[in-house]
Amino acid sequence: MREYSKFYIGGQWVDPAGPATIDVVNPATEQVSGRVAAGSSVDVDRAVAAARGAFPTWAVSTREERLELLRSIQDAYQKRSGDLAAALTEEMGAPAALAGGFQLGLGGGHLATAIELLENFVFEEQRGVTLVVKEPIGVCGLITPWNWPLNQIAVKVFPALATGCTMVLKPSEQAPGVGQIFAEILDTAGVPAGVFNLVQGDGPGVGVPLSAHPDVDLVSFTGSTRAGIEVAKNAAATVKRVTQELGGKGPNVILDDEALAENVAKGVGGVMMNSGQTCSAATRMLVPRGRMAEAAAAARSAAEATSVGDPTGEVAIGPVVSEAQFAKVQGLIAQGIEEGATLVAGGPGRPSGLDTGYYVKPTVFADVTNDMTIAREEIFGPVLVIIGYDDLDDAVAIANDTDYGLAANVSGTDQEQARSVARRLRAGAVYVNDAFDFGSPFGGYKKSGNGREWGEFGFTDYLEVKGILGY
Template sequence: MREYLKFYIDGQWVDPVELKTLDVVNPATEEVCGKIAIGSAADVDKAVKAARKAFETWSQTSREERLDVLNRIVAEYQKRFGDLATAVTEEMGAPASLAQRAQVPIGMGHLATAAAILKDFKFEEDRGATMIVKEPIGVCGFITPWNWPLNQIACKVAPAIATGCTMVLKPSEVAPFTGHIFAEIMHAAGVPAGVFNLVHGDGPGVGVALSSHPEVDMVSFTGSTRAGIEVAKNAAPTVKRVHQELGGKSPNIILDDEAFAKGVAGGVRNVMTNSGQSCNAPTRMLVPSKRMGEAIEVAKEAASQITVGDPNGNSMLGPVVSETQWNKIQGLIQKGIDEGATLVVGGPGRPEGLEKGYYVKPTVFANVTNDMTIAKEEIFGPVLSILGYETLDEAIKVGNDTEYGLAAYVNAADIAKAREVASKLRAGQVSINGGGGDLMAPFGGYKMSGNGREWGDYAFHEFLETKAMLGYAPKQAAE
């Protein structure tokens, strides 16, 4: 049983202003596996003031000093790799293999990538008599989710450290263990006091206080579009920068060619990864209508090979994160049935033999139309909708017919044709024939999927202000 009853503020583990606790539930067992302290606006204020004070000196550090700190963080992260993997599995149900193969490594990848970028990043640009300078924006508030906890923490913290910002992190209260261990890593790495701070808590108690705090210069939020709208509203009165990575309902267009079966099978596996709890999951598969029958057979076979069970065993899928999520997913699966979609495999209820734990059957619907609830709403579970199209132009139109625009996918034997389709999709990241895994590629969305970009060098710019110093050059140089 874990007990994390302190916050990390100004380089020290401190008691909350007023101790209130929250139980953390293991989604595989439905049993309490830990307890955290829940913060308040008073705790946020302490953390923000520590970050503000630290910004005075941290913002003036050299490139070399920040590189040294980043490299020390990477070294400490490596030491805690096993602890982080265990925590991910315990708090949100990711299979141990996924935690070790992806959930933990991607956090370290963002830290190492930021260090590599920082070595040559240009913070100044000479334009004749004018000098353009990129300066750290200030104190940043980070509100991160439970589905890829280390990815979302590291892809914010790493560029903030690299650019000279200070920060206050509120990890998800549903899956807080990894965030707490991350704070221990920062402390062990000798990150200067106040540069990184952590306050556990929920949205109303800590998230609102952080996003509305007048001394927070930027808030970066990852989560649902609904919550993102609230963050933006809370931030508006202080006109702080708001960076958001929100929901998605990503199309996956499978072209009518010899790579069809491979594309369908790969699309099924991609949706199911992490129990479908990825904002960029390709949850709307578009196939030629005349090949719908073939798509159904391929998808059924692919889904039947996906095992669900104990995340500490050999299963490919663990549970979804919570009872709340389980109930939401079950409701949407039933909605798909009620609205007339063809249930290919899966359906309501737990998989056979799993009486406890928030497990969901890998579910595939076919003959879905884009006006159905399961084609419009982000389900955030292992549920795929297959839609038919008559022409590629129709497929592109349907693919873009969503309020979201985080990701999109194209699968085709003809790479030129795939590129043509990809160029017409309105999404922040388009994957062609399974391409992915590039930590330098900017990640973020169009429309209601958010604003700004994370990952790689594009992330650095989110944490920088631009200053133009006119007349910077000597008069004769300007002439």
Template sequence: MREYVKFYIGGRWTDPAEPRALEIVNPATEEVCGTVALGSAADVDRAVTAARAAFPGWSSTSVQTRVELLESIAEVYQKRSADLAAALTEEMGAPAALAGGFQVGLGAGHLAKAVEVLKNLAFEEQRGETLVVREPIGVCGLITPWNWPMNQIAVKVFPALATGCTMILKPSERSPFTGQIFAEILDAAGVPAGVFNLVQGDGPGVGAPLAAHPGIDMISFTGSTRAGVEIARNAAPTVKRVTQELGGKSPNIILDDEAFAANVAQGVGSMMGNSGQTCSAPSRMLVPRARMDEAAGIARQAAAEVVVGDPGGDVVMGPVVAGDQFDKIQKLIQQGIDEGATLVAGGTGRPDGLDRGYYVRPTVFADVTNDMTIAREEIFGPVLTILGYDDLDHAIEIANDTVYGLAGYVAGADLDQARAVARRIRAGWVAVNEAFDFGCPFGGYKQSGNGREWGEFGFHDYLETKGILGYAPADSGGQG
């Protein structure tokens, strides 16, 4: 049983201002597996005070000093990777192979990329007589979700550290274990006191005070669009910078060619990964209308091959994160049936043989139209919708007919055609044939948010740009 009842503030583990705690339930067993303290506005105040005190010193450090710290973090992160993986499986049900593989690996990958970017980033640039300087924005409030904990912590904390900012991290109260271990990693790596602070808690208790706090210069939030709107409202009176990575309902356009069968099967597998709990999941598969029945048959077989069960075992899919999430998914599956979509695989209820735990059947709907609820709402579970298109113009029209614009996918053997289609999708991240790149900018159009994370692009929002006019005399040849 895990018990995390202290916060990391000012370089020390400290008791919360008020003794409040939350029991964490293992989604595979529905049993309590730990306790975490819940913070308050008073804890946010203490953390902001520590971060503001640390900012002058940390912001003036050299690039080399920050590189060395990130490299030290990488060493400790590697040593604690098994601990992180075990916590992921316990707190949000990630299968062991996924938790110890891609879930933890994403954090390590973003850390390595941050070091690479920092070594090559120009913080000053002479333009004629003007010096353009990029300076750390200040104290950052970082609010992360439960579905990919290490990925989302990494893409916020590491750029903030690299650019010379100080910060307060609020992990999701549904996946607090990994956040606590991450704080232990940074402490062991020697992060200076006050540069990184951790306050656990929920949205009303910690998230809202963090967003509204006048001592915070920037808020970086990942989560639902609904919560993102509230974050922006709370931040507005202090005119702080707000960056958000929000919901998605991403199209996956399968081209009509010889790779069709393989690409449909691949699309099903991608959708079921992490139990469908991925904001950029390819949840709307678009196939030629004339091949709908063929696609449905392929998808049925692919879904049948998804092994669901105890995340500690050799399975592809574990449970979803919590009971309310399970109930929401069940309701939406039933709504898809009621609205007339063809249920190809799965459906309501738990998979056979699993009568305990928040397990959802890998579900596929065919003959979906883009006005159906299951094609409009972010289900955030292992539910794939297949829609038919008449031609590529129609496919692109359907793909862009959504309030979201986080991600898009194109799969096909004709690379030139796939590239042309990808250019026309209105989304911040468009993958051709399942490509992946740690250096690619990640973020959304429309109601999927603003700002970008990952690679060099993830540094930009943590920097202010200052122009110093007349820095170089006109006759100096541009030399300061």
């Protein structure tokens, strides 16, 4: 039983202001596997005060001091990799291979990237008679989700540290272990008191007072669009900077070429990974209308080959994170059937032999139209919809016909054609043939948010720009 009963505030592990706790449920067993203290506005006030007190000193720390801390964190992170992976599997159901592989690797990759960028990042630049100075924005409230917890913590904390900010982190109460271990890593690495603070709890208890706090200069939030809107409203009265990485309903434009079946199969794999709980997943697959049957057959084979089961074993996907998430996904699968989409693979209910745990069948719908609910709403489960297009102009129009704009994919052998389509897609990140780059900007158009994370672009949101004229 994991018990997280203390918060990390001002360089110390301290008791919360109140006795309330939140149960943490293992989604594979449906049993309580831990408890975490539920913070309140009193705890937020203490943490923000610690961060505010530490800011004047950390803000003027040298590049070398920040690099020394980040490299120390790198050593401590590697030593706790097994603990981080185990928490991921137990609390949010990530299969062991994914938790100890890509999930863990994302956190380490963002850390290595922050170190590399900080070594040569330009904080001051003379432009004519003006010195342009990039200074840390101040105290940052960082609110992170449960689905890729290491990635989302790392992509906020490391740029904030590198740019001289202080911070308060609120991880998801559904997967608090990664945040707790992360705080232990930073403590071991010697983070100065008050520079990094951790308060556990839920949105109403911690997220609201943190985003509304007058001494917080920036809120960086990752989560649903609905919750992001509330964060922005809470922050508005204090005119603080708000950056948001929110929902997605990404298209994957499959070009009309000889690699169609192969690219369809890859697309299925990308959607199913992490049990479909990825905001950037290309969950709307667009294929040439005349090749719908071929695409559906390839998708069926790939979905049926996706193993589901106990995440401690050798499976492709485990459960979704919670009973509520399971119910939401099941409801949307049922709605897809009711609206007349062709069920190609999967469907309602748990996979055969898995009567306990929030397991969802890898599900594919074909003959979907872009006005169906399953093509409009973010399902956040292992569910793919396939939509036909007439030509590339039609494909681009369908791809962009969404409230979201976080990520998009283009898959095909003709690189110039793929580039042309990619330029026309309204999304913050467009992946051509599954390319990957830690230095690329990541963030959304439209209701997928604002601001950018990853690489040098992730430093920008944590910096104020000052012009000193006549310098």
